[in-house]
Amino acid sequence: MLKITDLVKRYGTGDPVLKDLDLTIEGESVVSIIGSSGAGKSTLLRCINRLVEPTSGSIVLNGTELTTLRGKTLRAARRKIGMVFQGFNLVDRLTVMENVQSGRLGYISTWAAITRRYPKADIRRAFELMERVGIAHYADTRADQLSGGERQRVGVVRALMQEPDILLADEPTASLDPKTSEQIMGLLRDLAGELKLPVLINIHNVTEAKEYTDRIVGMRYGRIIFDDTPDKLDEAAMEEIYAGSPHADRSDDMATAS
Amino acid sequence: MTSIKEQFGRDDWTRFTLKQKLTRWVILAMSALAIIWALTSIEVIWPWVWSAPEQIGDLFGRMYPPDPSNLATILRVLWDTVNIATFATAFAVLLSLPVAYIAAQNTTPNRATLWLGRLILVTSRSVNTIIWALLFVAIFGPGIVAGIIAIMFRSIGFIGKLLGEAIEEIDTRPVEALQATGASRFKVIVYAIIPQVMPTFWAVTILRWDINLRESTVLGLVGAGGIGIILQGAIDTFNWPEVATILLAIIALVVLGEIISAFLRRRIL
Amino acid sequence: MSAPRDTWAKPPFIANRALRWAVYLGVIGYFGWVGLTMPIDWNRVVEGFGRAGRIFGGAFPPSFERSGLLIDGFLESLKIAVLATAGGVLLSIPIAFMAARNVAPLPVFYLGRAIVIVARSFHPVIVAILFVKAVGFGPFAGVLTLIVYSIGFVAKMLAERIEEIDFGQVEAVRAAGAPYLATLFYAIFPQIMPRQIGLTIYQLDSNLRASAVVGIVGAGGIGATLANAFGRYDYDFALAITIVIVAVILVSEAVSGIIRKRIQ
Numbered sequence: 156m157l158k159i160t161d162l163v164k165r166y167g168t169g170d171p172v173l174k175d176l177d178l179t180i181e182g183e184s185v186v187s188i189i190g191s192s193g194a195g196k197s198t199l200l201r202c203i204n205r206l207v208e209p210t211s212g213s214i215v216l217n218g219t220e221l222t223t224l225r226g227k228t229l230r231a232a233r234r235k236i237g238m239v240f241q242g243f244n245l246v247d248r249l250t251v252m253e254n255v256q257s258g259r260l261g262y263i264s265t266w267a268a269i270t271r272r273y274p275k276a277d278i279r280r281a282f283e284l285m286e287r288v289g290i291a292h293y294a295d296t297r298a299d300q301l302s303g304g305e306r307q308r309v310g311v312v313r314a315l316m317q318e319p320d321i322l323l324a325d326e327p328t329a330s331l332d333p334k335t336s337e338q339i340m341g342l343l344r345d346l347a348g349e350l351k352l353p354v355l356i357n358i359h360n361v362t363e364a365k366e367y368t369d370r371i372v373g374m375r376y377g378r379i380i381f382d383d384t385p386d387k388l389d390e391a392a393m394e395e396i397y398a399g400s401p402h403a404d405r406s407d408d409m410a411t412a413s
Numbered sequence: 414m415t416s417i418k419e420q421f422g423r424d425d426w427t428r429f430t431l432k433q434k435l436t437r438w439v440i441l442a443m444s445a446l447a448i449i450w451a452l453t454s455i456e457v458i459w460p461w462v463w464s465a466p467e468q469i470g471d472l473f474g475r476m477y478p479p480d481p482s483n484l485a486t487i488l489r490v491l492w493d494t495v496n497i498a499t500f501a502t503a504f505a506v507l508l509s510l511p512v513a514y515i516a517a518q519n520t521t522p523n524r525a526t527l528w529l530g531r532l533i534l535v536t537s538r539s540v541n542t543i544i545w546a547l548l549f550v551a552i553f554g555p556g557i558v559a560g561i562i563a564i565m566f567r568s569i570g571f572i573g574k575l576l577g578e579a580i581e582e583i584d585t586r587p588v589e590a591l592q593a594t595g596a597s598r599f600k601v602i603v604y605a606i607i608p609q610v611m612p613t614f615w616a617v618t619i620l621r622w623d624i625n626l627r628e629s630t631v632l633g634l635v636g637a638g639g640i641g642i643i644l645q646g647a648i649d650t651f652n653w654p655e656v657a658t659i660l661l662a663i664i665a666l667v668v669l670g671e672i673i674s675a676f677l678r679r680r681i682l
Numbered sequence: 683m684s685a686p687r688d689t690w691a692k693p694p695f696i697a698n699r700a701l702r703w704a705v706y707l708g709v710i711g712y713f714g715w716v717g718l719t720m721p722i723d724w725n726r727v728v729e730g731f732g733r734a735g736r737i738f739g740g741a742f743p744p745s746f747e748r749s750g751l752l753i754d755g756f757l758e759s760l761k762i763a764v765l766a767t768a769g770g771v772l773l774s775i776p777i778a779f780m781a782a783r784n785v786a787p788l789p790v791f792y793l794g795r796a797i798v799i800v801a802r803s804f805h806p807v808i809v810a811i812l813f814v815k816a817v818g819f820g821p822f823a824g825v826l827t828l829i830v831y832s833i834g835f836v837a838k839m840l841a842e843r844i845e846e847i848d849f850g851q852v853e854a855v856r857a858a859g860a861p862y863l864a865t866l867f868y869a870i871f872p873q874i875m876p877r878q879i880g881l882t883i884y885q886l887d888s889n890l891r892a893s894a895v896v897g898i899v900g901a902g903g904i905g906a907t908l909a910n911a912f913g914r915y916d917y918d919f920a921l922a923i924t925i926v927i928v929a930v931i932l933v934s935e936a937v938s939g940i941i942r943k944r945i946q
Contacts, residue, residue, distance in 0.1 A: 204593050233595035244590035248608040252690055257604050261595030268600050275688040282687050295693045310590075317594055448768050451761035456902075457822040465817045465826070472816045496716050503713070539928040543807060543895045547912050551737055553730035558722055631807040634899055644808070648815060656812075660804070667803045 156181050157203070157321055157353065162212035164198050164377075171210070172198045174377040180321070185347050185354045187364040190374035191397055196357040199374070200323045203355075204236045205229060217320055234261035237314030239343075241326035243306040245313075247299035251290060254298050254309050255281045258316030277316070284312045288342060304335035311342065315350070322347070324356040328363065336360070340367040361393070472653065479661060480654030487643065487662050493557060494639035494666070497632065498625040501561045505568035506618050512569060513576035520580055520606065534577070537570025542628045546637040557638030564625050564632070571624075572617050579613035580606065615681045619674045626670040630663050640666075737917050744925055745918035751907055752923060756930065759903035762824040763889040769825065770832025770889075771882050777833060778840035785844060785870075798841070801834030810896035821902030828889045828896065835888070836881050840874060847873045880942050887938040894927050 157180040164173040172195045180186055188196045201207035203214055205221060214221045216235070224232050237258070245254050256263075256273050267273060273281075285291040288308040293301060298309060307327060314322055324343060328336035340356075344367045347354045358364045364371055365385040373381030373388070373396040381392050515521045516530030546563035553559045587605040596604070633641020640663060647655040696702040746752070780786050780794025809830050813823040847870060855869040897905020904927060911920040 206589060206593055230595040230597060233593060235595075236593070238590070238593045240586065240590055242586050244586040246587045246591075246605055246608050247584075248611065249604070250692065253604070253692065257591055257596070258594050260591060260597075260600045260604065265597070265599060269603055271692045273690065278690045279688040281690075294690065313590075313594070444768075447764050451764040455758070455761045455765065455821050455825075457820060458818075461817055462822055465822070468816045469813075472812065493721075496720065500713075500717070500720075535932070536928070539931045540924060541891070541895045543898055544908065544924065544927075547898065547909070548737075551912065552734045554723070554726045556723065556726070557720060558727050558730075627803075627805050631805040634807055634811060641808075645811070648811060660808070663808070664800070664803045668799075 156215075156217060157355075158213075158215045159199075159203075160213045160215075162199070162202060162214065163210045164195070164202055164207065165210045172377050173202070173209075173212075176212070176377065176379060178372065178379060178382075180353050180355060183347060183351045183353050184370055185344050185356065185368045186370045186372060187356045187358050187368040188372045188374055189358060189361055189364050189396060193376075194374040195377040196374055197325055200238075200325050200355065200357055203321075203323060204233050204238060230261055234317055235320045237317045237319035237322040239307070239310050239314050239322065239324040239327045241329045243303075243310045243330070245298040245306055245309055247297070249298060250294065251285075251296055251298055251301070251309050252281065252294040255285065255294075255312050255316055258313040261317065281312070281316060284315055287346075288312060302335075303331050304338060307331060307335075307339050308342070311339070311346070315346065319352065322352055322354045324354065326357050326359060329359055336363065343367070361388075475653040476657035476660075478654065479657035480652075481658055483643075483655055484658065487640070487659055490640050490643050491662055491666055494629045495626065497557050497560045497564065497639050498622060498629040501564035501629070502568060502618065502622045502625050504561070505565045505572055505621070506614075508565070509569045509573035509576060512573040513580060514602075516573060516577040517580035519583075519585070520602075530573075530577070534570045534574050537566055537568075538574065539570075540567070542567040543631065543635060546632050546635045550636045555636035555638070555642075560629060560632040560637035560639055563637055564628055567628070568621050568625060572621055575617045576610060576614060579610045583609040612682055616678065619677050619681075623670050623674040627667055630666065740915070741917040741921040743918065744922035745916075746922050748919060749922075752904075752926060755897075755904035755907035755923070756926070758821055759890065759893040759897070759905070762821050762828060762893045762901075762903050763886060765825045766828030766832055766889050766893075767882060767886045770829040770885065771836055771878070773829065774833050774836035774840055775878075777837040778844060781837060781841040782844035784847075784849070794837075794841070798834060798838050801830050802838065804830075806831045806892050806896050807899055810901040811899045814900040819900045819902075824893055824896050824901035824903055827901055828892055831892055832885050832889060836885055839881055840878060843874050843877045844870070876945065879945055883938050883941050887934050890934050891931055894931075 157178075159176060159178040162173050162176040162178075163171050165171040176195075176199065178199075188199065190196050198207055202209045203216075203221065205224070209222055212222065216232070219232055221232055246257070249257075253271065256271075256277060259273065259277050260268055263274060263277070282291055282294070285294065288311060290301075290305055290308050290312070293305065293309075298306065301309065307330075310327075322343075327343065328339050331339060340363050343354055343356065346352070356364075356368065365388065368385065371381065371383065371385050371388050372379055373392065375396055381388065381396055512530055512533050514530075515526040516534055518527065521527040521530060542563055545566045546559060549559035549562045549566075553562070583606060587609075588601055591601045591605045629639050631641050633639045633643070634645050636642070640659065644656065644659045644663075647653075647659060694702055696705060777794055777797055780790050781798050782794075783791055786794060806827050810823060810827040813826045817823050817826065851873065852865060852869040855865050860868060893903045894905045894908070897903040897907070898909040900906065904923065908920060908923045908927070911917075911923060
């Protein structure tokens with residue numbers, strides 16, 4: 156279970172990007188976060204695995220408070236949080252297998268990492284997962300030889316190699332064409348079911364969010380203003396999440412704040 | 414029919430505006446002055462200058478025909494020269510890795526190490542190999558140890574600077590991704606940074622080896638080993654035909670070095 | 683689904699097994715064998731560490747007492763660099779035209795290329811020592827050396843630029859009935875001038891650096907002062923000279939960088 160309470164993130168001295176945000180994710184549901192650019196979706200995701208340092212608030216994953224961890228304990232917690240990126244973030248010059256095994260770097264010894272002598276169990280798991288997403292035959296291929304959809308599959312397998320307790324996906328389909336994008340979303344949904352894994356997806360495409368996820372969270376200016384099942388996301392809710400000029404919205408905030 | 418002047422208001426044309434012209438003339442005049450100053454104040458004995466072409470011609474005349482009788486020794490020393498360049502490059506590469514790491518803004522642990530790294534690079538780069546060689550000959554005595562260390566000291570700055578720049582230009586997204594998996598700093602370096610700088614690493618190593626081959630041919634002139642020592646010896650004993658052979662051997666070595674480095678570049682990169 | 687594999691090895695860099703082991707063994711063999719058979723007097727090397735302490739002890743603090751000598755040496759280096767740059771760049775222009783495949787007839791082209799290759803192959807210190815023997819000790823040998831050094835670089839770069847020029851412009855000027863020299867001035871020079879100015883400034887900087895070195899073998903300038911200081915074990919003065927050389931090189935590098943950025 157992931158429980159976020161009163162999360163605030165402020166860059167420098169500006170307006171906070173996240174404002175007293177609360178969010179709880181239970182069970183193995185697939186949750187999508189929608190909202191216009193700058194709503195704080197990406198910051199929220201990065202606060203969870205501490206790629207971005209939260210300013211205040213609490214994030215608890217399965218009983219562990221994440222916001223106070225340092226060094227070794229932080230790395231141990233990160234092992235349990237898988238992440239899939241918009242730009243795939245693969246190491247282009249390494250083979251697909253090395254990229255996939257880099258998901259295990261938190262577990263294996265430094266010597267095994269340098270010499271590429273991965274544990275047998277890890278190699279078996281890698282082949283199983285690659286087989287599952289259809290990239291097993293690329294194991295020896297360099298990552299930059301693959302197409303966008305294939306690269307994102309490598310990204311997904313890398314995250315799953317961590318045996319995570321939760322999977323975060325930051326705009327996983329924004330760099331892909333519509334058809335591939337549907338395939339990746341389908342894959343994420345199916346894998347969540349198969350592996351009993353909660354998944355949190357930032358997404359621009361509302362149609363995909365409705366089709367592939369169990370719950371939609373709508374964000375605007377660092378706050379959650381919608382949180383319900385996809386069928387409840389009507390025109391009015393969409394209007395509230397996406398429409399209106401930023402300026403009008405800000406002055407509203409000011410009015411309620413003062 | 415109206416004239417062009419009436420149509421456009423001007424009938425003259427110059428390439429540059431007055432200000433541009435003025436700047437040009439000032440720069441030209443300054444250059445001329447610098448040359449005149451240098452020519453009039455430099456301490457040369459002009460009769461020697463006028464006889465220079467004759468002297469140089471005479472020198473080359475005495476070099477012909479090249480004398481290959483000492484070729485075996487020359488080739489053996491040439492091999493020493495190659496070894497100096499290769500060993501020095503290998504050591505310099507190993508030592509420049511940590512320097513590049515602390516001299517790159519995105520990997521250096523803190524500001525103090527950043528400046529330490531930069532200080533090492535600037536010192537190494539600004540002192541010429543020959544000057545390093547003078548120092549190390551004074552320390553370790555004449556011989557190839559001084560030569561290897563001199564070339565190594567100069568190469569660390571060169572390799573470290575280019576590698577450091579390569580580290581600063583890497584794609585940071587894979588680094589972020591591997592941090593997110595809970596990998597330690599060292600593993601992130603091994604998996605996300607090293608693969609990205611590998612092409613630069615090889616290119617710079619090959620380039621520097623090629624340069625070092627040239628530099629190692631002159632180390633002997635200050636006593637630091639290699640072909641320069643027998644070149645100096647032949648010059649000091651006015652054995653010009655042997656000097657010619659040594660010079661030809663050096664050309665052959667440099668050309669061969671260029672061919673090998675071009676081959677390696679094609680195969681590795 | 684077949685049983686998944688549980689072994690994997692990174693594809694080797696060299697696919698051919700025999701060749702791969704040959705390369706590995708060759709590299710290990712080279713470094714091992716050469717490393718062990720190098721003519722190194724280890725006692726002398728160990729002794730060197732004590733000596734290093736004495737040298738550095740003698741070098742600190744650097745002595746600027748004979749700054750007159752230092753300044754004279756530097757001015758001489760500067761003069762050498764200025765004259766060598768002027769001479770080298772002037773000579774480079776005809777040689778560059780000779781060494782450009784698209785403007786020179788084949789025999790002339792080979793001659794031009796040969797000059798460039800020979801000028802580039804020899805380290806300036808070797809050239810310097812020959813000129814010192816031919817024309818005697820002093821700055822004149824330095825100027826001649828750096829002229830050769832400049833030709834090796836400037837003529838090569840300029841020849842490459844000439845090979846890239848746009849011949850449409852040359853034909854246009856010729857079609858307008860321009861004679862040979864006018865063609866040169868209107869169609870070719872404007873295309874190579876910017877590169878030539880940039881190269882000249884770069885070469886001045888580069889000659890200033892090199893002039894510190896050629897002096898060590900007797901070709902005048904600050905290098906001679908430095909070599910003398912070393913010869914007389916005046917390590918504090920040698921350190922002072924080295925510090926000033928480094929400072930001047932850094933300044934000249936910065937200035938030449940700024941100027942080249944401005945004119946491009």
